[in-house]
Amino acid sequence: MGYVLMTDLFAHLRMRVLDALHRILPDLPDDIAARVEVSPARDPAHGDMATNAAMVAAKAARRKPADLAAALAEALRDGPEIAEAAAAGPGFVNLRLRAHALHAVLPAILQAGTAYGDGTRGGNLAVNVEYVSANPTGPLHIGHCRGAVVGDALANLLAKTGYAVTKEYYINDAGAQVTALAWAAYWRYLQAIGTALSEEEFAAEVPGGLQYRGEYLIPVGAELAAAHGPALATAGGGIAAPERWIDIVRDHTIAAMMRAVREDLAALGVAQDVFTSERALVETGAADALIERLRGDGLIYEGVLEPPKGKTPDDWEPRPQTLFRATQFGDDVDRPLRKSDGSNTYFTNDIAYHADKIDRGFALLIDVLGADHGGYVSRLKAAVAAVSHGGAALEAVLCQIVHVMRAGQPVRMSKRAGSYVTLRDLIDEVGRDAVRFTMLTRKADAQMEFDLDAVVAQTRDNPVFYVQYAHARCRSVLRAGAEMFSPAATADAALAEVPLDSLTAEPELAVIRRLASWPRTVEAAALAREPHRIAFFLYDLAADFHMLWNRGKDDAALRFLQAGRSGETLARLALVAATAVVIRSGLAVMGVAPVEEMR
RNA sequence: GCGCCCUUAGCUCAGUUGGAUAGAGCAACAGCCUUCUAAGCUGUGGGUCGGUGGUUCGAGUCCACCAGGGCGCGCCA
Structure with a gap:
């Protein structure tokens, strides 16, 4: 043609x-x-x-x-x-x-398929997108969910724009929290082998108290009991001698938690390419080497910080610390690298981690973080600038809090109260696709209400449904078209060859104009790091298509399928097929599966 | 006290990085099913874009100050 x-x-x-x-x-x-x-x-x-x-x-x-x-x-x-x-x-x-x-937009789409809209703007730049990165201390909850979806969609979006993207998860498996986790798992182990202690008696013996009381550790305790019998509680072990069992229990528990995390992520359709362990960075000496490297650059010194103005902590006392000169790189204050017990701060290991990413060749690091980490970004940017000598950039995408609502009432999220909304619960209740789509219907840095009833509603004000319905209608017409002609004649490749001169009606042209703007939408969304724009584009495209569809309600001559007028019909099928392709393409970025029909 | 984010229709939110008369959905009102799926569509009303200045051909968008909301502020992660 x-x-x-x-x-x-x-x-x-x-x-x-x-x-x-x-x-x-x-x-x-x-x-x-x-x-x-x-x-x-x-x-x-x-x-x-x-x-x-x-x-x-x-x-x-x-x-x-x-x-x-x-x-x-x-x-x-x-x-x-x-x-x-x-x-x-x-x-x-x-x-x-x-x-x-x-x-000409239509055959271009039908030939390219979901590659239509792919760009080269990224120039194959190596980008690392890090997201979720939850402590392996329990199941993922709804707070992690938004970051997971935003990070995954952003990574897909950047890949579509021509960046060489790696999806990554940083396992925060060092520090006090995983030690507390090990104690909690040890309690479940003692229960599994039959302890006489009550939970409160045990908790009184735990340094820092028993922090993780969720039932999800019961199976872990049972596994430990099956693997070790009573050996971890006897033979010189027990509560008084945690050094005899803590490494074993911690390793086992972290592995179990990470297995659960990966399962939860898989249920959400998220699968990072690389998982990096904070503990490994410490144990291999990478973190210490990093500190020495910065010391060699004159960026580390022993000093005393001023207390924060206007809000001095009660227990403040001037204390010499090992400090990183973050202020040389635009941060407000120099940042401590060692705790008073001599171990590394979270920041220290995180510098080592980001240095590791830079060493692996990434020129752009994107961290998808919760908004409560907003105050952490400036020091991390300073660290990346220092470590890479300006050769790598760090960007942070902050995700605001999600308020879960049911029937207009907030759903409490308290670990202690047990009414904690896990990611898995959420997926089980409303479905993976609805979760993913809905999480992308707001700008990441705006607070969001996630209404459990609204996201499964089948009405126009639910974008998940509205977009899926448009795709289902496309597929329905194409199935009927395949009956009228043949599957081969109505395949995308065949429709890419049909004359389209008969497509002159304004609602048809409106859809074509929208389809034509898909590539620029993808590029703009990628450059702005705003995957939610894809959701809004799809909603607009769906609206254009539903309008076109309904024209046939008023005038039968305007329906897609016209018996006896095969030329016009095929042209309209090309438009419908191209619309379906772009909806699929957008949903693919969002990680949402298109539906073939509504049930 | 300081830093970052936010404030757009009664409600929930977009706004193509500075462009023309600021847009959707919900809610209200009035219409459209013998049909490729009405789970949809069409129309009407609704705004000093938190406030005041500034930058320029042009500001919801950028800058300054002010008001209100959120997050953070040494050895948590």
Whole structure:
């Protein structure tokens, strides 16, 4: 067929605009040209697209925006894709495209499949996206869920934009918390072998108290009992001699918790490529080596910090500490690297971890964190700058808290009360796809209400349903089309070859324009690190499609399938098939499975 | 006290990185099923974009200050 396929219609027209602009202004500086955009027309009455080129170039050209716009419109008129170009408003040039240029979007989509929208903007840059990274001290809960979904979708999005992405999980398996976990597991072990102690009697013996009382450790205790019998409680062991059993119990428990974490993540459809252990960084000496490396660079000193102004902790006392010169890299204060017992702070090991990522060749590190870690970001950026000598960048994506609601009432999330919403509970209740989609219906740094009733509602105000319904309708039409013709004649590859001249109705063109803007949406979302934009795009596309569908309710001649008019029908099927492809493509970024039919 | 994030229609939220008359859904009202799925669609009303200044051709978007909300602030992770 005679369609010139292009992977991004907007990028293509931007080239046309720049060509025309350079003919008018041969000396246009590159930095001005870089600001030229071709974007969808806000109002269809303006045409298909608009460019700001005249306005951004006006100053450098010493010409009035409106005059330059008129000249640019003249230069663009009657181009191969452009039917009409007109100056408008303060200096926009509105473009109306020839029908074949818009139509060409469909075969491009049908040939590329879900690769349509893939970009090269990332330039194959090695990016590490770290997310979830929960302590292995219990099952994942809903607080981890948002980070898991946002991180996973962001990684998919960056990969689609041409970055070489590694998905990573940092296991916080060092420090006091996993020791407390080991004590808690030891209690379950004592129960499994039949202890005479009560829980409170045991808790009184635990340094720092018995912290993790959830039932999820009961199986771990049973496993330890099966593997070791009473040996961990006798033979010189027991509560008074934790050094005899603590390593065994801790290792076993962490392994069990991480197994559970991976299962929970798998249930959510998340599977990181790399899991890095904090303990391993400590035990292999990587963390100590890192400190020496920074000391060699003169970035570590022994000093005393000022107490925070206005809010001095009760137990504050000046104390010499091992400090990292974070202030040299833009942080507010230098940061301690050693606790008073001589062990590393969390930050120290985290520097070593980020140094490890840099050493593995990543130029861009993205950490998806809870918003309560917001105050931690500046020191981490300082550390990355110091360790990489400015060669690597760290970005943080902060996820705000999720309030779980049921029937308009908040669901409490307290570990102690036992009404703790685990990730698994959430998935079991509303389904993995609804969880993932819904988590992406808000900007990550905005608080979100997750209404358990709303996300399973089958109405327009539930985007999960609304988008899935649009896809199901596409598939329904295509199944009916395959009956009318044949599966081969209605396959995407065959539909990519059909003439499309009959697609002239405004609602049809609206869908095509939306499909044409998919690549730029992907790129913009990736550059902004905002995967939620994909969800909003799909919602808009679904709305365009439902509108088109309903036209057939008013006028039977406007339905997709027209007996006896195979040319028109095939053209419409191409539009439907392309819509389905882009919905699938967007859902794939979000990690959501498309449905073939609604039940 | 300091730092970061947030404030857009009655409610929940978008706003294409500074573009034209600020948009959706819900709620309210009025319409559309002999049908490729009405689980949908169409229309109407609803706004000093928290406030005040500033930057420029142009500000919801950038800057300064103020008000309100959230998070954080040495040896937790």
